[in-house]
Amino acid sequence: MKTGESILTVDNLSVSFRTYSGIVKAVRGVSFELNKGETICIVGESGSGKSVTVKTIMGILPPSAVIESGTINYKGMDLTKLTEEEYARIRGKEIGLIFQDPLSSLNPLMKIGRQITEALLIDKEMSKREAREAAIELLGAVGIRDPEQRFEQYPFQFSGGMRQRVVIAIALARNPEVLICDEPTTALDVTVQARILNLINELKQKRQLSIIFITHDLGVVAHMADRVYVMYAGKIVEYGTAEDIFLEPAHPYARALLASVPDMETEGRLASIPGAPPNMLHPPTGDGFAPRNKYAMQIDFEEEPPMFRISDTHYAATWSLHPSAPEIPMPDVLRERIRRMKEGGANR
């Protein structure tokens, strides 16, 4: 694992939404850090607070959202305290964002080229002609053929994958150091997905990007991540290096999540996680996953587990790591798979 210097640190972040039916606690005390040049993945199911977390980092929360507590430290600045104008200088210039749905994230009535040059011209360091050239170069860099011609076209003339490339080009236009990808491949075909992921990895190498990657797809995690944060019900429940998480998942949710991914050996019914995620209008006490966990203990319903240290890089918030806790068996599927992976790793 890389132990580079930290570039972005989120500490104890809580975000709530005021709705008609009450206050929804979307993010509850999330902490993580992003080191220079690494890719971290935040994994979790829909509604676990992943997207809200990155929207908070970008300062694009809807007006109904409130940051209850916490800090976001970027290069010595606390992003939660910035004014709108200061934020405008961070966005795009320091931190870029790629959205989930490339179909709706481009302005349908504006030429592709102008949407890119618009970003380039914000700093007022370029002439229009230079911006045009830079934009065409960017389009080439994200793998769009005939960038000159494409420059003059509208989004509806692009396929989904192409549009996502354009969105990436826009996100990278002003050379940000951090790139946040919010489920960038979810809306795309599987074959296109792989190409986009490769493109992101390639760009990361070339531009020394640090990437926060949001996804619910563990296959994508395996492809991208240096370190993984598993999020459930607005909290980080486990984090560690990709190996830590894939080979030694500790939190029952992480295990269930991994067990539910089918692989070549999967036979019969696909495993699923029973029950439903908690209603964030009334956040659960104790371990949020307990009601869905077969091996839930009394304490899981009563007290919130602290982060237990498993190794220097691997932490998990589950009472099952408490010395007094009984041994909890790994699901069979998972144990089998981990065994195979370890063997495979040894053979490599």
Add this chain to the structure above:
Amino acid sequence: MTMDTPNHIPDIPQEKFKFVQLDQEIVDSAFETEPIGYFKDALIRLRKNKASVVAFYIILVISSLAIFGQDFNPYTFRQQNPERTNMPPRVPGLEKLGIMDGTTILRNRRLDSVKDPNQFPEGSVIRVFNQRTVRGVEMVDVKVDYYKLVGAEDEYYWLGTDYLGRDLWTRLCRGTRVSLIIALVSVVTNIFIGIVYGAIAGYYGGKTDMYMMRVCEIINAFPQIVVVTMFILFFGTGMFSIIMALVIRGWIPTARLIRAQFLRFKNREYVLAARTLGVGDLAIIFRHILPNSIGPIITRAMITIPGAIFSESFLAFVGLGLKAPEPSIGILLSQGQKVLLQHPYQAFAPSLMISVLMIAFNLFANGLRDAFDPTLRGQE
């Protein structure tokens, strides 16, 4: 590394670490809230919208006025009284407050005539002002109690009378009734034709749809004014031809709406399922698809009503309204407008009525639209 890394392991009693649901089967929890039907949901939303509720009550009040209002006083809408023409409004109770007290200002009267008790009986003159001399004749403006002036101290015309001495309150109530009937009948007819036409076009689709929609386009290309005017020129004035004139183009938006609904729903799984079970076309249309469109249809009807009221008044203004003596809001308005500067009250009452009616219907329709809009359902 991160801040909440614990350095100590909390002390927890051993018995807390028992498995508590090892034997239970974990199932997806049942949906917690009580299921709320489509209409109940809409009703709840509608009640929350204060403006709509107020509008609803206003519509109720106006409707009951339209039905019963003309029986509140002894006059009828067509009874003429040449001795009581252009009486200003006078309402018992309110007259003591100085409004609607039956007074009016008569301009440019000869001073000597004002002093003549034969022309201006005792007590009828309230104030004489603006005295001046025009070509050697003393002229004044006088504020008079008009009811005393014409010897009708005991009579009350709540909204005054028109140039033929007809009671305007009675006429306004009757006119509102007529306007509302025209609006309702035309809207119901519109909706009916629209549903049938739209359902056929949307359900059968393909060429049928294409031709039917082309017909709509052609009809729609005629400006509303032109169609309505030609129609009435052709068939003559009268309630029926006004209604028909409003229908001739009015059904098209409903037809489009229904067609869109049908196109959206006809390929849904549940409809396909019904069809594979051998359910007939008519049953599919009426039992499976149409109920989905009821919300938008009701909203559409509500939005169309003020439009119909407007069109009727418009026709009355152009001179294509109902035949005398039948009043409508538009006819009263256009008659009042002619004597606006002399007897403004004759224009104000119908102006107020049509404005309040239109505002109430629009607000109510807005509320309905928000209440029925499925894209809003469940959110907030």
Add this chain to the structure above:
Amino acid sequence: MCITLFIILTIAFMVVRLMPGSVYDNPEYSIEIIQALEAKAQLDKPWIIQYFHFLKGALRGDWGVSVKIAPCVPVFDVIKQRIPITILLNIISLVISLPIGILAGTVAAMNRSRMPDHIISFLVVIFISVPSFVFATLMQYFLAFKAGWFPIVYSATAAGTAKYRSMMLPMLALSFGPIATVTRYLRGELIENLSSEYMLLARTKGLTKYQAAFRHAFRNSCVPLANIIIPMFTGILGGSLVVERIFAIPGVGGLMVESVSTSDHFLTVAVLLFYSVISLFTILLVDISYGIIDPRIRLGGNE
């Protein structure tokens, strides 16, 4: 479009032809005179010949002569005098209501669910609901008669500013509705666009909230305005029929009312045709401009 015009022509013909009684119905005319007049207008021939006669005349711009309002003057000439003032009134109303409506709609959308929005939305309901002739009536009484700020009726003879001052009230009366329509439409569009994904993308580029709103949401919201301009314009035209009469403006609208009430049918038909042509022209114009504005239509996209 041409088909529509043709159909309108046909219907117009039938209206004249099948109208009960004769157009020349006049107690002062003897039967012989009426018959002579009808023969001159070929009204004694079978209807099919009349129809072709009518079409031929229509194509040459011969719409018949006015009978009652301006006897023996070709209706085309009668209308021609009246067109400029009507067009001026309608176009000005449209032109002033667009920017005001756009401004109000933007203010409402940007302050959504706050005081300015509530006030504007409230006014919108009133302005959309109350018919233009009611506004005209009330303004004529209070602003012109009572307060004396404006002339009570239009004065064609007045020169310069006085003339325009006398046009102020009718213009205002005609503009309230369209202003409210534009405001409501733009507010809705803007709110939808402001919460769209591409607005977020625009902001993540580093544009400020207002830059992003103006360059992306605002621009995209104005495009579909073309949709409502047609109904709006025909609405103004319809309103101007009555408003012209209220303010005694010698325009086409007033002419229509007069011709209807005096059953001067040739004239009525010609006026109706005038309105049809204007509406069709507007539709055409909007269709074309829509294609220019929206690249998806211009470039034949299928979204």
